[in-house]
Structures are given as C-alpha cells and as structure tokens.
Amino acid sequence: MKPIQRLFAAFAVVASTALAAGAASAQPIVIKFSHVVAENTPKGQGALKFKELAEKKLPGKVQVQVFPSSQLFGDAKELEALLLGDVQFIAPSLSKFDRYTKSIQVFDLPFLFSDVEAVDRFQSGPQGQALLGAMKSKGLLGVAYWHNGMKQLSTDKDQLKRPEDVKGLKFRIQASDVLEAQFRALGANPQKMAFAEVYQALQTGVVDGQENTWSNIYSQKFFEVQKTIAVTNHGVIDYMVVTNAKWWDGLPADVRKGLSEAMAEATSYANKLANDLNEQDRKRIADAGKAKIQPLTKEDLAAWQKAMEPVWKKFEGEIGKPLIDAALKSNK
Numbered sequence: 545m546k547p548i549q550r551l552f553a554a555f556a557v558v559a560s561t562a563l564a565a566g567a568a569s570a571q572p573i574v575i576k577f578s579h580v581v582a583e584n585t586p587k588g589q590g591a592l593k594f595k596e597l598a599e600k601k602l603p604g605k606v607q608v609q610v611f612p613s614s615q616l617f618g619d620a621k622e623l624e625a626l627l628l629g630d631v632q633f634i635a636p637s638l639s640k641f642d643r644y645t646k647s648i649q650v651f652d653l654p655f656l657f658s659d660v661e662a663v664d665r666f667q668s669g670p671q672g673q674a675l676l677g678a679m680k681s682k683g684l685l686g687v688a689y690w691h692n693g694m695k696q697l698s699t700d701k702d703q704l705k706r707p708e709d710v711k712g713l714k715f716r717i718q719a720s721d722v723l724e725a726q727f728r729a730l731g732a733n734p735q736k737m738a739f740a741e742v743y744q745a746l747q748t749g750v751v752d753g754q755e756n757t758w759s760n761i762y763s764q765k766f767f768e769v770q771k772t773i774a775v776t777n778h779g780v781i782d783y784m785v786v787t788n789a790k791w792w793d794g795l796p797a798d799v800r801k802g803l804s805e806a807m808a809e810a811t812s813y814a815n816k817l818a819n820d821l822n823e824q825d826r827k828r829i830a831d832a833g834k835a836k837i838q839p840l841t842k843e844d845l846a847a848w849q850k851a852m853e854p855v856w857k858k859f860e861g862e863i864g865k866p867l868i869d870a871a872l873k874s875n876k
C-alpha cells in the first residue's frame with residue numbers, strides 16, 4: 545500500500561468506528577416502569593404522564609415502557625426484579641416495603657392520618673423526605689411519593705358497621721406485618737396475597753373481604769363480588785416510586801436531570817388527580833348498585849379505632865416514637 549492509500553485506509557477505520565459509536569449512543573435508553581394497578585387509576589395515570597414527560601424532555605435519549613396490571617411483574621416479584629435490573633421504576637404501595645425498612649411501617653398504622661392532605665404534609669416534611677433514602681443501602685432509591693387515597697373496608701356480608709361484624713372473617717391483606725396485626729386485633733384472619741389475585745379470591749370465597757381505595761375497588765371490580773363497603777377511611781394507600789440506586793447513579797447527568805424533572809411534574813399531576821379519581825369511582829360504585837356503601841357514624845368509627853389501637857403499641861418500637869409523633873403532627 546502506498547502511503548496515501550494507508551492514510552485513506554486508516555481514515556476509513558477511524559470514520560467507521562466513530563459512526564458505530566455514534567449509532568450506539570443514538571440508541572435510546574429503554575426504561576421499564578412496571579406496576580400492578582389498572583391504567584385509569586392515580587398510579588396508572590402517573591406512570592403514563594412520566595413516560596410522556598420523560599420522552600418529551602429527553603427526545604431520542606430515553607424510551608419509557610409502562611407495564612400496568614402486573615403484566616410484567618406482580619407484587620411478589622417487582623422489588624427483586626428492580627434490584628436485578630430487569631425493570632427501572634416501580635411504585636409499590638408503602639405497605640410493601642417492610643422487608644427493607646421498618647420505619648416505613650408508620651404509614652400503615654390504622655387511624656394515624658386524618659386524610660391524604662395530612663399524609664402529603666408528612667411526606668413533604670423532613671422525616672418523610674428522609675424515608676425516600678432509607679433503603680439506599682439495600683439498593684433501592686425512592687424518587688417520589690404518589691397518592692392513591694384512604695382505604696375502605698369491604699366484605700361479602702350484609703352487616704358491616706362495627707368491629708364485631710368482622711370477627712372470624714378472612715381478609716386479603718397486602719404483604720405488611722402491621723396490616724396483619726390490624727386484622728388480628730379485630731379477631732379476623734388476615735391472609736397476605738398479591739394484588740392480582742384478589743378478585744378471584746373474593747369471587748371464589750377464599751377470602752371474605754379486603755381493604756382498598758375506591759379507585760382500586762372500582763377498577764378491579766371488587767365491588768361486584770362484595771356485598772358491603774364500609775366508609776372507614778382507616779388507613780392510607782400511597783406509593784413510593786423507587787428505582788435501582790446503582791442504575792440511577794450510573795445514568796448520564798443530563799438524563800438523570802431530565803428524568804428527575806419528569807418525575808417531579810408527573811408527581812404533581814398524579815397527586816392532583818388522585819382525589820378526583822377516587823371520588824369518581826366511589827360514585828360509579830354507588831351507581832352500579834351492586835355493593836352497598838355503608839356510612840359510619842362517629843361512634844362506629846371510634847369503635848373501629850379502639851379495636852385497632854393495640855397495633856400502635858406493638859409497632860412503636862420498630863417504627864420509632866418520634867416518627868409516629870411527626871406523622872401525628874401532620875394532622876390539622
């Protein structure tokens with residue numbers, strides 16, 4: 545080869561390497577967001593908004609794929625899958641983290657928060673914000689809190705007004721020791737079960753009842769297989785959006801920034817929507833006329849609260865009294 549040919553050959557190698565590198569970096573980062581609820585719920589809408597905003601802010605750099613309704617991973621697998629890098633974002637209910645941090649159990653204490661606004665104040669405060677980072681040593685990083693709403697109690701019985709009405713009944717619960725203690729305090733039999741299995745368990749009588757928000761009761765059609773839904777508002781179902789801490793820290797800075805902004809905007813969008821969606825679904829359940837919606841008096845509610853009181857003492861040590869006090873202060 546003549547020197548000039550060698551020069552051309554070398555140039556061709558450099559150019560093709562640069563092209564290949566360019567093509568590789570032009571591939572968007574694929575980001576999977578898996579969750580267990582339907583799309584027309586607060587979390588479902590939040591995930592779709594995050595996709596829309598992230599792809600708008602980082603055109604060509606990220607592709608967000610949202611998998612609702614346990615299609616990709618259900619309750620039993622999603623946290624492990626996140627740690628293994630098989631999914632990049634999930635948003636489990638706050639009840640599903642007690643294997644990773646005990647303090648987060650504060651959210652499950654019955655009758656602690658008066659409403660979702662109080663929950664929001666606690667989450668936005670220093671203790672709530674600190675909890676987002678409490679699982680980092682385990683590889684999980686909390687990036688946002690998303691609201692769903694307050695829980696209502698339902699059974700396949702006509703009578704559901706007082707705590708004694710649930711004695712001996714079987715209830716599906718989320719994987720939470722606090723919720724297990726809550727139903728034991730009522731003399732009921734709790735059974736931990738993945739969300740995707742609840743409808744069938746209610747339909748076939750494997751369990752008699754469950755607790756959930758209006759949006760979940762509606763979108764999962766629980767109201768079609770339950771006779772009574774008591775308006776207890778006895779606890780909250782909210783979410784922590786979590787990502788794999790190592791993956792997050794390894795992202796290019798501009799991508800991390802764009803994703804953080806998209807997450808913040810999707811959070812305020814979803815959190816504004818949550819209350820309206822739950823209210824709309826409460827009305828739809830009432831209109832369907834299948835399950836009776838049972839209002840409770842102050843005296844009824846006081847009886848439920850009293851029956852569930854032992855749970856607080858049982859978990860005070862694990863959660864820490866200062867955290868419980870801070871949560872209590874967020875009630876107005």
Ligand code: LMR
Pocket residue numbers: 580581636637692718738739755756760781
């Ligand atoms: C449940 O398992 O009952 C809910 O927490 C599901 C969800 O993510 O809202």
